[in-house]
Amino acid sequence: MTETIDRSGTADDDHVLDHLIVRFAGDSGDGMQLTGDRFTSVSASFGNDLSTLPDFPAEIRAPAGTVNGVSAFQVNIADHKITTPGDEPNVLVAMNPAALKADLHRLEPGGTVIVNEDAFEDRNLDKAGYRANPLDDDTLASYRVLKVPMTSLTKEVCGPLGVKPRDAERSKNFFALGLVSFMFTRPVEPTLDWIAEKFGKNEQVEAANKAAFVAGFNFGETTEAVGHRYEVRPAKLPTGEYTSVTGNTALAWGIVAAGQLAKLPITLGSYPITPASDILHELSKHKHFGIRTVQAEDEIAAIGMALGAAFAGHLGVTTTSGPGVALKSETTSLAVSIELPLLLVDIQRGGPSTGLPTKTEASDLNIALYGRHGEAPIPVIAAYTPAQCFHAAIEAIRIALKYRTPVILLSDGYLANGSEPWNLPDVGSLPDISVPFADGPNHVDEDGNDEFWPYLRDETTLARPWAIPGTPGLMHRVGGLEKADGTGNIDYTPDNHEKMVHLRADKIAAIAADIPPTQLNGDADADVLVLGWGSTWAAIDAAVQRSHRVGKSVASAHIMHLNPLPSDLGDIVRRHKRVIVPELNLGQFTQLIRSTYLVDAKALTKVQGMPFKSREIEAAIDEALASIAAESSTNADTEGAPS
Amino acid sequence: MSTAQVAVTTKKDWSSDQEVRWCPGCGDYGILLAVQTLMPDLGIAPENTVFVSGIGCSSRFPYYMNTYGMHSIHGRAPAIATGVAVARPDLDVWVITGDGDGLSIGGNHLIHALRRNVKLNILLFNNRIYGLTKGQFSPTSPVGKVTKSTPMGSIDPPFNPLSVALGAEASFVARTHDLDRKHMIETFRAAHDHPGASFVEIYQNCNVFNDGQFDEVTKKQARDEMMINLVHGEPITFGAEQQRGVTMGVDGQLRLVELADVAPEEVLIHDAHRHDPSLAFALARLSQDDHSPTPFGVFRDIERPEYAGAVADQVMAASEARGPGDLSALLRSNGTWTVD
Numbered sequence: 013m014t015e016t017i018d019r020s021g022t023a024d025d026d027h028v029l030d031h032l033i034v035r036f037a038g039d040s041g042d043g044m045q046l047t048g049d050r051f052t053s054v055s056a057s058f059g060n061d062l063s064t065l066p067d068f069p070a071e072i073r074a075p076a077g078t079v080n081g082v083s084a085f086q087v088n089i090a091d092h093k094i095t096t097p098g099d100e101p102n103v104l105v106a107m108n109p110a111a112l113k114a115d116l117h118r119l120e121p122g123g124t125v126i127v128n129e130d131a132f133e134d135r136n137l138d139k140a141g142y143r144a145n146p147l148d149d150d151t152l153a154s155y156r157v158l159k160v161p162m163t164s165l166t167k168e169v170c171g172p173l174g175v176k177p178r179d180a181e182r183s184k185n186f187f188a189l190g191l192v193s194f195m196f197t198r199p200v201e202p203t204l205d206w207i208a209e210k211f212g213k214n215e216q217v218e219a220a221n222k223a224a225f226v227a228g229f230n231f232g233e234t235t236e237a238v239g240h241r242y243e244v245r246p247a248k249l250p251t252g253e254y255t256s257v258t259g260n261t262a263l264a265w266g267i268v269a270a271g272q273l274a275k276l277p278i279t280l281g282s283y284p285i286t287p288a289s290d291i292l293h294e295l296s297k298h299k300h301f302g303i304r305t306v307q308a309e310d311e312i313a314a315i316g317m318a319l320g321a322a323f324a325g326h327l328g329v330t331t332t333s334g335p336g337v338a339l340k341s342e343t344t345s346l347a348v349s350i351e352l353p354l355l356l357v358d359i360q361r362g363g364p365s366t367g368l369p370t371k372t373e374a375s376d377l378n379i380a381l382y383g384r385h386g387e388a389p390i391p392v393i394a395a396y397t398p399a400q401c402f403h404a405a406i407e408a409i410r411i412a413l414k415y416r417t418p419v420i421l422l423s424d425g426y427l428a429n430g431s432e433p434w435n436l437p438d439v440g441s442l443p444d445i446s447v448p449f450a451d452g453p454n455h456v457d458e459d460g461n462d463e464f465w466p467y468l469r470d471e472t473t474l475a476r477p478w479a480i481p482g483t484p485g486l487m488h489r490v491g492g493l494e495k496a497d498g499t500g501n502i503d504y505t506p507d508n509h510e511k512m513v514h515l516r517a518d519k520i521a522a523i524a525a526d527i528p529p530t531q532l533n534g535d536a537d538a539d540v541l542v543l544g545w546g547s548t549w550a551a552i553d554a555a556v557q558r559s560h561r562v563g564k565s566v567a568s569a570h571i572m573h574l575n576p577l578p579s580d581l582g583d584i585v586r587r588h589k590r591v592i593v594p595e596l597n598l599g600q601f602t603q604l605i606r607s608t609y610l611v612d613a614k615a616l617t618k619v620q621g622m623p624f625k626s627r628e629i630e631a632a633i634d635e636a637l638a639s640i641a642a643e644s645s646t647n648a649d650t651e652g653a654p655s
Numbered sequence: 656m657s658t659a660q661v662a663v664t665t666k667k668d669w670s671s672d673q674e675v676r677w678c679p680g681c682g683d684y685g686i687l688l689a690v691q692t693l694m695p696d697l698g699i700a701p702e703n704t705v706f707v708s709g710i711g712c713s714s715r716f717p718y719y720m721n722t723y724g725m726h727s728i729h730g731r732a733p734a735i736a737t738g739v740a741v742a743r744p745d746l747d748v749w750v751i752t753g754d755g756d757g758l759s760i761g762g763n764h765l766i767h768a769l770r771r772n773v774k775l776n777i778l779l780f781n782n783r784i785y786g787l788t789k790g791q792f793s794p795t796s797p798v799g800k801v802t803k804s805t806p807m808g809s810i811d812p813p814f815n816p817l818s819v820a821l822g823a824e825a826s827f828v829a830r831t832h833d834l835d836r837k838h839m840i841e842t843f844r845a846a847h848d849h850p851g852a853s854f855v856e857i858y859q860n861c862n863v864f865n866d867g868q869f870d871e872v873t874k875k876q877a878r879d880e881m882m883i884n885l886v887h888g889e890p891i892t893f894g895a896e897q898q899r900g901v902t903m904g905v906d907g908q909l910r911l912v913e914l915a916d917v918a919p920e921e922v923l924i925h926d927a928h929r930h931d932p933s934l935a936f937a938l939a940r941l942s943q944d945d946h947s948p949t950p951f952g953v954f955r956d957i958e959r960p961e962y963a964g965a966v967a968d969q970v971m972a973a974s975e976a977r978g979p980g981d982l983s984a985l986l987r988s989n990g991t992w993t994v995d
Contacts, residue, residue: 053990056992057990057992059992059994246994249994250994251993251994251995252993252994253987253991253992253993254991254992254993254994255986255987255989255990255991255992256989256990257989261989265985265986268980268982268985269982272980272982277742279738279741279742281734281738298973298980298985299969299970299972299973299974300970300973300974300976300977300978300979300980301979301980301982301985302970302974302980303970304741304742304966304967304970306737306738306741306966308734308767309734309763309764309767310763312731312734312764313731313734313737313763313764313767314734316727316728316731316734316735316737316738316764317734317735317737317738317741318738319727319735319738320707320725320734320735320736320737320738320739320740320741320742321738321739321741321742322738323705323723323725323735323738323739324705324738324739324742324743324746325742325743326742326743328738328742342728343728343731346727346728350725435994436986436987436991437986439982439983439986480723481702481703481704481705481723481739481743481746482702482703482743482745482746483702484700484702485702486702487701487702487721487722487723487724488723488724489671489673489717489718489720489723489724489725489726490724490725490726491717491718491724491725491726491727492710492726492727492728493726501673502673502718
């Protein structure tokens with residue numbers, strides 16, 4: 013059957029696209045995440061740049077056929093550097109009426125809709141809330157529509173293999189993948205190989221999936237309805253060795269790397285929570301790196317175990333999402349008080365409370381910055397692309413170790429599940445972040461005897477010594493009670509508490525001198541500054557790039573160190589006429605910028621469980637530029653008016 | 656470090672220079688003295704020993720031990736100590752907790768540390784009152800207890816700490832009291848020697864907020880008739896003349912009997928190593944108030960896989976099977992492509 017495939021097929025130049033955005037949508041049980049993932053992997057190895065947006069419901073199997081149960085995967089592939097999964101898909105694959113209902117509005121005008129015609133029967137139409145079949149009326153009039161009876165064609169090719177019709181139906185996502193692979197000239201072998209590897213244990217399933225994939229491909233080739241094949245040629249990316257990576261995988265690998273770079277074993281305490289659980293899964297696979305993972309009884313125990321391990325000389329890590337950060341708050345404060353290194357990873361999701369567990373949001377900035385009792389400042393680092401999560405994790409751990417402090421690393425659901433090609437770093441070029449343990453007395457008492465003071469600080473970093481159990485002569489006690497600087501003995505006196513509160517704050521504030529300067533993308537005197545943090549980077553970068561191409565006076569800066577802020581940021585935000593801060597919350601970073609620098613920064617907010625579209629950012633840039641223009645013309649009028 | 660290499664220590668080596676700040680007359684002093692007296696006997700070094708506590712009067716304990724220590728958060732000591740033990744199975748880790756800390760705010764961590772069987776020695780100081788917050792009822796206070804927060808008497812039924820521990824699959828469960836240093840030392844020694852999580856309930860007098868709570872059982876003049884000393888392999892008997900004993904009725908219920916009334920073979924022989932916990936459970940619940948004879952000693956002491964060692968074994972097995980971690984290979988494990 014595979015012989016009929018035109019493996020070398022390429023499109024002529026008329027049908028070369030610079031980019032393509034495909035959205036695969038279907039029921040939760042239809043395998044759309046898998047399909048999207050395969051399309052992504054094939055495109056990655058083909059050499060396209062890409063960005064993905066998995067978008068799935070919180071329910072494992074929401075009621076079949078309903079709009080609430082639609083699971084989608086959007087991928088943008090391009091022949092040039094891209095940063096976002098795209099504002100509007102060019103192609104929508106809808107496996108059932110609910111998927112069409114949920115996602116048609118996202119499609120670009122005139123875009124292509126590929127539907128599984130078999131699924132458009134009365135019961136499914138009813139469940140999706142369609143009174144009439146949208147394939148028969150003018151619902152799709154402004155789109156190019158490809159109606160394909162995917163279910164029956166899949167059953168037909170699987171029947172001769174001895175696959176039961178019901179089982180055969182499950183392979184229809186591979187039919188869809190085959191069809192789209194033909195239409196957009198994707199290589200075939202990698203997917204066939206992957207099916208063999210993934211399903212090889214069950215020959216019948218392997219055969220059915222392969223047959224469905226090939227049937228979909230051949231359907232595209234032999235059906236006139238498909239028309240021309242299109243192609244997205246490989247991107248001219250910087251040279252190097254690439255892999256495709258999701259944010260959660262990159263973050264987990266960053267933790268593994270940090271353990272190696274710090275020459276420390278790692279103990280992870282974690283309680284399963286969406287969308288952070290994949291980091292627990294990933295780290296659990298790599299015990300040979302000296303990683304101990306404990307699935308704790310709850311979020312509080314998870315961070316407690318990490319802190320206990322840190323006391324014992326391990327790199328202590330805990331991973332969670334917003335609700336877990338709230339539960340870990342008390343232990344984070346203890347870590348501030350006993351000044352031990354600790355990494356707390358927060359993969360943010362829509363809140364408050366259970367909120368939108370599978371959707372993205374960046375509304376935990378305030379809890380990260382302020383969500384502790386007492387004066388308990390800690391460094392906060394935010395990752396900004398899926399692959400960059402690797403470096404963000406190393407940086408967060410570098411700071412935690414060097415300054416003996418808990419650090420919160422923020423990522424979000426979009427980065428966690430989204431993927432992009434990653435130009436792999438040379439492992440040898442990664443920084444040495446190791447710190448020494450205390451190995452002997454550091455003080456002499458009045459009688460001339462050597463002794464150990466657990467709170468005698470390093471003059472530069474203000475970090476206290478990290479003396480681990482097993483070291484003779486350095487036995488000491490730490491705890492949440494206020495202690496005297498130096499000796500660490502319990503001390504409730506007024507002046508000592510004042511001193512300690514300031515010392516702990518000064519230690520964190522001084523980290524500003526140990527972080528890189530802010531990179532400005534654009535002119536230093538641009539009229540508009542787009543100031544971002546976290547996963548908004550992709551949309552901001554795309555919007556600013558486009559604005560630069562048409563000569564707009566805009567610059568952007570992206571902040572990874574949210575506490576302490578870079579020391580040059582005040583000068584930067586004060587230099588521009590307008591400061592726009594796009595945030596997936598109601599303006600938490602904006603408030604920080606306004607209160608810290610007394611500038612009139614304006615928030616551009618979105619809380620829909622979805623990342624920004626670059627167009628939304630561009631519109632805000634245009635609005636700011638227009639208001640500057642209006643202002644200067646008003647000023648000009650005023651100046652020109654007779655007095 | 657093997658015991659042979661450990662330098663000989665004295666009680667002084669295990670005592671910190673910090674002033675002990677419990678109320679004068681507190682039962683905690685006796686417990687501290689028992690622990691400090693025992694430590695030199697255990698063949699371990701202070702630098703390889705960690706005391707972790709939560710919050711409460713008892714939780715000040717680590718400050719007074721010249722070991723590594725952490726006075727942590729209310730209820731969380733078993734979780735933090737689990738982290739210490741998982742990271743460093745070579746250490747001797749003790750958890751100091753109380754009835755409020757361990758059974759109320761930290762109940763979840765206590766039961767899971769016992770379920771996992773982490774090598775921790777957990778000493779629960781049970782004074783049946785909240786002392787540090789000045790006298791509210793605790794989860795072990797009896798119904799009817801009049802306190803500041805229960806002026807009409809507590810309506811909360813209490814926990815039996817040993818029942819909780821046994822229900823949580825604890826592999827070592829014992830009870831002792833603050834008035835008998837020798838019994839405490841022997842009980843703590845057995846707890847330390849147990850190769851898994853050990854749980855010791857200590858009847859501890861709070862002379863300020865709940866004075867005399869255990870007098871009916873533990874006062875010298877009451878002990879003979881009110882304390883049942885459990886010894887593995889020995890018949891369960893008590894009384895000034897060892898004239899009373901414990902038997903099991905045909906209904907499965909334990910009964911206190913006069914030995915003169917039963918055949919000698921009817922008296923239960925204590926078996927702490929019995930895997931089935933039902934007899935230990937029945938003994939733990941023999942006295943549901945303080946007005947009847949109460950068993951002390953080691954109720955249960957069985958072997959089952961220890962957690963921190965099992966975690967280390969998996970790390971070792973993974974390293975043996977796959978070699979040391981290779982970061983460069985890890986980053987390439989999902990497949991790569993090259994752009995020239």
